[in-house]
Amino acid sequence: MLQMIDEGLIELNINGETRKVLVRPADTLLFALRERLGLTGAKPGCENGDCGACTILLDGWPVKSCLMLAVEAVGHQITTIEGLENPPIQQAFVEKFAFQCGYCTPGFIMNCQGLINNHPEADEATINEWLQSNICRCTSYQEITAAIKSVLQKNPA
Amino acid sequence: MIPFDFSYYRPDSAGEAVALFQDLDAQGKKPLYYGGGTEIISMGRHNNVDTGAVIDIKSIPECGVQEFQDDSLVIGAGVTLTQIHEANLFPLLAQAGARVADHTTQNKITLGGNMCGSIVYRESLLPLLLTDCEVIIAGPGGNRNAPVNDIFDKQVQLNRGEVILQYRIPKSLVNSPHVHVKRTKSEKISYPLLTICALNSGQQVRFAFSGLCGYPFRSKEMEQALNDTSRPADERADHAISQLPEPMADNLESSAAYRQFVLKGSLVSILNELGG
Numbered sequence: 001m002l003q004m005i006d007e008g009l010i011e012l013n014i015n016g017e018t019r020k021v022l023v024r025p026a027d028t029l030l031f032a033l034r035e036r037l038g039l040t041g042a043k044p045g046c047e048n049g050d051c052g053a054c055t056i057l058l059d060g061w062p063v064k065s066c067l068m069l070a071v072e073a074v075g076h077q078i079t080t081i082e083g084l085e086n087p088p089i090q091q092a093f094v095e096k097f098a099f100q101c102g103y104c105t106p107g108f109i110m111n112c113q114g115l116i117n118n119h120p121e122a123d124e125a126t127i128n129e130w131l132q133s134n135i136c137r138c139t140s141y142q143e144i145t146a147a148i149k150s151v152l153q154k155n156p157a
Numbered sequence: 158m159i160p161f162d163f164s165y166y167r168p169d170s171a172g173e174a175v176a177l178f179q180d181l182d183a184q185g186k187k188p189l190y191y192g193g194g195t196e197i198i199s200m201g202r203h204n205n206v207d208t209g210a211v212i213d214i215k216s217i218p219e220c221g222v223q224e225f226q227d228d229s230l231v232i233g234a235g236v237t238l239t240q241i242h243e244a245n246l247f248p249l250l251a252q253a254g255a256r257v258a259d260h261t262t263q264n265k266i267t268l269g270g271n272m273c274g275s276i277v278y279r280e281s282l283l284p285l286l287l288t289d290c291e292v293i294i295a296g297p298g299g300n301r302n303a304p305v306n307d308i309f310d311k312q313v314q315l316n317r318g319e320v321i322l323q324y325r326i327p328k329s330l331v332n333s334p335h336v337h338v339k340r341t342k343s344e345k346i347s348y349p350l351l352t353i354c355a356l357n358s359g360q361q362v363r364f365a366f367s368g369l370c371g372y373p374f375r376s377k378e379m380e381q382a383l384n385d386t387s388r389p390a391d392e393r394a395d396h397a398i399s400q401l402p403e404p405m406a407d408n409l410e411s412s413a414a415y416r417q418f419v420l421k422g423s424l425v426s427i428l429n430e431l432g433g
């Protein structure tokens with residue numbers, strides 16, 4: 001049984017590396033990434049599961065890191081925006097001007113990367129359903145949709 | 158940031174989880190079972206949860222099952238709404254779960270947590286109510302099975318220390334003709350003004366509702382009215398609405414009058430689609 005009674009060190013697999021991190025059991029993964037590990041790509045927005053700015057990949061699937069305990073991620077593979085190595089979706093965001101202030105961008109990119117990983121042949125309805133998990137207050141929605149579509153269309157499928 | 162401390166446990170068996178609950182309870186820790194944690198974390202941040210220990214159920218093998226066994230579809234309480242949608246073994250449940258919160262949050266919300274949480278809507282419970290499925294529960298007195306309509310009656314009826322392990326859904330109903338309707342005030346992702354799940358079991362059309370009253374429900378009286386084939390669909394809908402178990406909700410999502418208007422139109426179109 002995994003158990004964590006008080007504040008202590010846990011090991012997390014982040015971007016392919018094992019990192020030791022000092023957290024309380026009640027600390028969220030978002031807090032651990034930003035405040036303990038200096039991985040500030042995942043952004044705090046609402047911290048309530050509504051905005052998606054904090055999205056990371058957990059075992060390849062997008063998860064809002066404000067709705068996950070750091071200790072809950074033990075034994076799983078975490079990927080943050082810092083762990084992406086310039087995949088096509090990052091280039092597509094630049095080419096399609098899919099951001100303005102950029103605050104929502106890491107969360108959107110991680111969600112898009114999750115979609116590309118899991119549904120490389122996603123149809124329009126699936127794209128819309130996934131993208132609705134994130135909010136862009138600069139309203140770059142059309143450009144973000146164009147960016148993800150441009151990557152999905154390049155897939156051999 | 159959650160402004161208070163609790164301990165975290167991830168037991169590997171149901172027996173270990175239940176024994177741990179009793180032990181922590183005896184120590185005054187007010188333990189909580191932890192499914193997806195979305196409600197525990199979001200309410201914890203506002204100090205609206207009072208616990209000194211959470212027991213994560215996701216490593217209990219029974220809680221992660223999603224497969225056909227004999228005449229049943231068995232789904233573990235720790236299975237996420239996304240996993241249910243991706244597997245699509247019970248299309249009505251897959252559809253209902255895919256309209257709870259948003260897609261990314263569905264990667265975390267569990268079937269058991271959506272039923273046992275305190276947010277009143279519990280939309281993924283509706284298809285379960287329609288199938289009269291069995292709920293498998295572990296607790297201090299051992300394991301027990303009970304019909305879902307007994308375990309959920311206005312609220313979850315579990316004894317202290319009990320944890321839901323699985324739902325056993327009759328295989329014969331999972332591919333029945335069905336309709337899912339969710340109406341919100343404006344945004345697609347929002348709490349429902351009303352959600353209706355309907356399923357034609359072969360003998361009758363069954364209906365379950367969320368958003369109309371202070372709890373999700375299935376009503377025999379309303380089903381009788383809606384299946385009265387001697388009357389036209391709009392009369393059946395009016396009669397069913399007069400049988401609501403409590404006055405129509407009147408809140409920020411919608412006035413009672415508008416809700417009634419939307420409900421009637423939805424019931425008539427469901428009856429037209431599913432027969433009955």
Ligand SMILES: Cc1cc2nc3c(=O)[nH]c(=O)nc-3n(C[C@H](O)[C@H](O)[C@H](O)COP(=O)(O)OP(=O)(O)OC[C@H]3O[C@@H](n4cnc5c(N)ncnc54)[C@H](O)[C@@H]3O)c2cc1C
Nearest residue numbers: 049192193194195196197258267269270271273279280321
């Ligand atoms: C952004 C957002 C939008 C939302 N929108 C909707 C919506 O549109 N419709 C809707 O219905 N809900 C909605 N919700 C609420 C959501 O339903 C709850 O947060 C969720 O259902 C809780 O599920 P969980 O698995 O995360 O449960 P947890 O947070 O882990 O647990 C919730 C409660 O259930 C108990 N529990 C969990 N599993 C078990 C078990 N197996 N046995 C016994 N007790 C258990 C816990 O002790 C706790 O008290 C939304 C939530 C968020 C964050």
Ligand code: FES
Nearest residue numbers: 045046047052066
């Ligand atoms: S900060 Fe996590 S969803 Fe908004």
Ligand code: FES
Nearest residue numbers: 100102136137138
């Ligand atoms: S680019 Fe500013 S919030 Fe999206």
